[in-house]
Amino acid sequence: MHVMTFSERPYFHVREDDIISNQNSYFGLANMGDTGFDPAKGHQLYHEYFDERIYAEELGFDGVMLNEHHQTPFCMGSVMDVEAAVLARITKRVKIVLLGNPLPVADPLRLAEELAMIDVISGGRLVPGWVRGAGSESIANNANPAFNRERFNEAHDFVIKAWTTPGPWRYEGEHYHYRFVNPWILPMQKPHPPIWIPGIVSPETVVWCAEHRYPYVALCTNIEPTIEMVNLYADVAERMGYQAGPENFGYLQTIACAETEEKAQQLGRGFVYGGGFGSFARPEWMFPPGYNSKAATKRLAKAMTDPRTGAEIIRFSEGEVDVEQVKASINSQYQSSQEQGLIIVGTPKTCIEKLRNLMEALRPGILGLWYHHGPMSYEDRRTSLRLLGQEVLPAIREIAKELGLPGPFEQTPGTRPLPASGKHDPVVGLSA
Amino acid sequence: MATPEGKEQTLRVGEYDVTVVQGGSGQPVLVLHEELGDPGWLQWHSELARSRTLIIPQHPGFGKTPQIKWLRNVRDLACFYARLLREQGMAPIDVVGFSLGGWIAAEMAVNDPKQFRHMVLVGATGIKPPEGEIADMFTVTARAYLNSSVYDQKATPEFAALYGGAQTPEQFEAWEDARAETARIAWQPYMYNPSLPQLLEGVRGLPTLLIWGRQDRIVPLSAGELYHKSIAGSELMVLDRCGHRPEIEKRPEFCERLQRFLA
Numbered sequence: 001m002h003v004m005t006f007s008e009r010p011y012f013h014v015r016e017d018d019i020i021s022n023q024n025s026y027f028g029l030a031n032m033g034d035t036g037f038d039p040a041k042g043h044q045l046y047h048e049y050f051d052e053r054i055y056a057e058e059l060g061f062d063g064v065m066l067n068e069h070h071q072t073p074f075c076m077g078s079v080m081d082v083e084a085a086v087l088a089r090i091t092k093r094v095k096i097v098l099l100g101n102p103l104p105v106a107d108p109l110r111l112a113e114e115l116a117m118i119d120v121i122s123g124g125r126l127v128p129g130w131v132r133g134a135g136s137e138s139i140a141n142n143a144n145p146a147f148n149r150e151r152f153n154e155a156h157d158f159v160i161k162a163w164t165t166p167g168p169w170r171y172e173g174e175h176y177h178y179r180f181v182n183p184w185i186l187p188m189q190k191p192h193p194p195i196w197i198p199g200i201v202s203p204e205t206v207v208w209c210a211e212h213r214y215p216y217v218a219l220c221t222n223i224e225p226t227i228e229m230v231n232l233y234a235d236v237a238e239r240m241g242y243q244a245g246p247e248n249f250g251y252l253q254t255i256a257c258a259e260t261e262e263k264a265q266q267l268g269r270g271f272v273y274g275g276g277f278g279s280f281a282r283p284e285w286m287f288p289p290g291y292n293s294k295a296a297t298k299r300l301a302k303a304m305t306d307p308r309t310g311a312e313i314i315r316f317s318e319g320e321v322d323v324e325q326v327k328a329s330i331n332s333q334y335q336s337s338q339e340q341g342l343i344i345v346g347t348p349k350t351c352i353e354k355l356r357n358l359m360e361a362l363r364p365g366i367l368g369l370w371y372h373h374g375p376m377s378y379e380d381r382r383t384s385l386r387l388l389g390q391e392v393l394p395a396i397r398e399i400a401k402e403l404g405l406p407g408p409f410e411q412t413p414g415t416r417p418l419p420a421s422g423k424h425d426p427v428v429g430l431s432a
Numbered sequence: 433m434a435t436p437e438g439k440e441q442t443l444r445v446g447e448y449d450v451t452v453v454q455g456g457s458g459q460p461v462l463v464l465h466e467e468l469g470d471p472g473w474l475q476w477h478s479e480l481a482r483s484r485t486l487i488i489p490q491h492p493g494f495g496k497t498p499q500i501k502w503l504r505n506v507r508d509l510a511c512f513y514a515r516l517l518r519e520q521g522m523a524p525i526d527v528v529g530f531s532l533g534g535w536i537a538a539e540m541a542v543n544d545p546k547q548f549r550h551m552v553l554v555g556a557t558g559i560k561p562p563e564g565e566i567a568d569m570f571t572v573t574a575r576a577y578l579n580s581s582v583y584d585q586k587a588t589p590e591f592a593a594l595y596g597g598a599q600t601p602e603q604f605e606a607w608e609d610a611r612a613e614t615a616r617i618a619w620q621p622y623m624y625n626p627s628l629p630q631l632l633e634g635v636r637g638l639p640t641l642l643i644w645g646r647q648d649r650i651v652p653l654s655a656g657e658l659y660h661k662s663i664a665g666s667e668l669m670v671l672d673r674c675g676h677r678p679e680i681e682k683r684p685e686f687c688e689r690l691q692r693f694l695a
Contacts, residue, residue, distance in 0.1 A: 145619075289611035305603075
C-alpha cells in the first residue's frame with residue numbers, strides 16, 4: 001500500500017468570520033481582497049510546509065501529495081509545480097504526488113516541460129495527476145468552462161504525446177496549437193511517469209480512468225457513492241480486459257490525530273474552518289457555465305430547485321449571511337462529518353480503528369492522510385505527523401498486508417488478468 | 433380581435449433544425465433574443481404582432497434548437513442567420529435584437545447591411561463600453577443577473593410575472609443551457625468584439641435605431657453612445673428610469689417608437 005501525507009497548505013491567517021461573511025466562501029475574498037495576504041507570514045508557512053514534507057519522508061511515508069487551487073487562501077499551492085520542484089531537491093526518497101494539475105487551465109506544452117523537469121530533478125519520483133479543476137479554477141484562470149472536458153482530454157493526450165513521441169513535430173489541435181514541439185527535457189520514468197487521477201466521484205471521470213488504467217483517488221467523498229464508483233471502475237476495467245484491484249484505487253482521508261481525544265477534537269475543527277471544503281467557493285463559481293455535462297446539469301437542476309437542498313445554497317449566493325447561524329451549522333457539520341467517517345478524529349488508537357473500517361470497506365491501494373486544515377500551530381502539526389508516522393503508519397501497513405492491498409508500485413495497475421470466466425471478481429465487500 | 437400568440441415551428445437551415453416562434457400578421461420582423469434565451473411571448477410581442485409577423489428563432493444551443501458544434505463565436509452565428517434569411521427568402525427584413533441578440537444583428541449588418549430594412553438594437557452587447565463594463569453574467573446566478581437587469585422591479589409587473597416565484601428545474605436547466613452556450617461563443621473577450629466599432633463604419637444606408645435604458649447596469653449607456661457614433665445616421669433613444677429591459681420596463685414608449693421607426 002502507498003501511504004502519503006497531504007495538506008492544502010492553507011494561508012490560515014484569515015478570520016473565520018471574514019470567510020463566512022464573504023458569502024461563506026474562501027475563493028475571492030471580496031470583502032478583504034488579496035491585501036489580506038502578509039508575505040512574511042506566507043514565507044514562514046511555505047518553509048514550515050516544506051519542512052513537514054521532509055519530516056514525512058523521515059517518518060517513512062511513501063509519498064507527499066500536493067494539489068493546486070488559485071486565488072484563494074484555502075491553498076497556497078496556486079502554482080503547485082513550484083512547490084514540487086523544491087520538494088524534488090530537498091527530499092530524497094518519497095514520491096511527489098501531484099493531485100493534480102488542472103489541465104484545462106494549463107498550457108499543456110509548458111506543463112509537459114515542468115513535470116519532466118520535476119521528474120528529472122527528483123530522480124524519477126514524480127507521480128503526476130490531472131484534474132478538470134474545481135469550477136472556480138475556470139474563473140480564476142479565465143479558461144472557458146464550456147470547453148473544460150474537451151480541453152482536459154486534448155491536453156492529456158498532448159502531454160503524453162509530448163513525452164513519448166520524438167520531436168520535433170507540429171501540433172494543430174482543437175484547443176491547442178504548437179508550431180514546434182520538441183521539449184528536450186523528458187521525464188526520467190519511461191515511457192512516462194505513472195499517472196493517478198483524483199476526483200469527487202464523477203462517473204464520467206471514473207470511466208475515463210478505468211479506460212486509461214489510471215488509479216482513481218477519491219478525495220474525501222462519502223463512502224457509499226465511492227463504493228459505487230469502485231464497482232463502476234471494475235466494470236469498465238472488465239470491458240477493457242483487465243481485473244481491477246486495490247492498486248487501481250485510492251482514498252484521501254481527513255484525519256486529526258493528537259495525544260488526547262480532547263486535543264484531537266480541537267484540531268479537527270480546522271477541517272470545517274469557515275465551512276471547510278463545502279465553502280470553497282460560491283456555488284455559482286463551482287458550477288460555471290458549461291462546466292457540467294448535460295446529465296450533471298439535470299441532476300443539479302433538481303438539487304438547486306429543491307427547497308430541502310437548494311434553498312440554503314441559493315440564499316448564500318444572494319447575500320444574506322448570518323455569521324452566527326452559519327457557525328452553528330458548521331459546528332453541526334463537524335459532528336456529522338465525524339459520524340459519517342468523513343473526518344477521523346482521535347488518538348492514534350482511535351484513528352487506527354477507524355482507518356481499518358475504511359480500508360475494509362474500500363480496499364484502496366493508495367491512502368492519503370490529510371492531517372491539517374485551518375489554524376494549527378507548527379508544533380501541533382509536527383506532533384500529528386509524528387503520531388501518524390510512528391504509530392498509525394505501521395498499523396496501516398499491517399492491515400494492508402492482512403487485507404491484501406497492494407499499491408500501484410507493488411502491482412502495476414491494469415495488469416491483473418480477468419478470471420477465466422471473463423467476469424471480474426468483486427473488488428469491494430470482501431471482508432465481513 | 434384576439435391577442436395574437438406565438439406558435440413554435442421548425443425551420444430547416446442546411447442540415448440544421450432551428451426552432452422558431454412565429455406570431456402575428458403583416459410584414460415580418462426578425463427578433464433576436466438575449467443571452468439567457470428566448471424569454472417567451474411577451475406583452476410587446478402581442479402589441480407589435482397586431483401589425484407585424486414576429487419571427488423569433490431560438491439560437492442554436494438555446495431552448496429547443498440543438499447546439500451546432502462548429503459555431504464558436506458571434507460572427508459564426510451571424511453568418512448562420514444570414515444563411516437562414518437567404519434560404520428562407522426572408523431578406524431584406526426588419527430586425528430587433530436584444531442584448532446578445534443585438535450584437536448578432538450588428539455583426540450581420542457589418543457582413544451585409546442589405547440583409548436588413550431596419551435595424552433596432554436594444555441594450556446591445558458587442559462593443560467594449562468606453563466607460564464602465566458589461567456586467568459579467570458568468571460570476572453570478574442567472575437570477576441575480578436578471579435582478580440587476582431592470583431598474584425598478586416593483587414598477588415592472590411583467591418582470592415579476594416572468595421571473596418571480598420559485599424556480600423550476602426546467603427553468604434552471606434552460607438558463608444553464610443558455611449560459612453554457614453564451615460561454616461557448618462569448619467567454620473572452622467577454623461579450624464584445626474588439627473590432628466591431630471600426631467595422632460598423634461599413635454599415636451604410638441602413639436605418640438604425642438604438643434603444644437604451646439610462647440606468648442599464650448590464651450594458652452601460654456609453655456602449656450605446658459608441659454604437660450611435662459608429663453607425664452613420666443612427667438614432668439613439670435613451671429612456672429614463674430604465675435598465676436593460678426597455679421592452680418590459682418602458683413598454684408603451686418602446687412600442688410606440690418601434691412601430692413608428694419600422695413603419
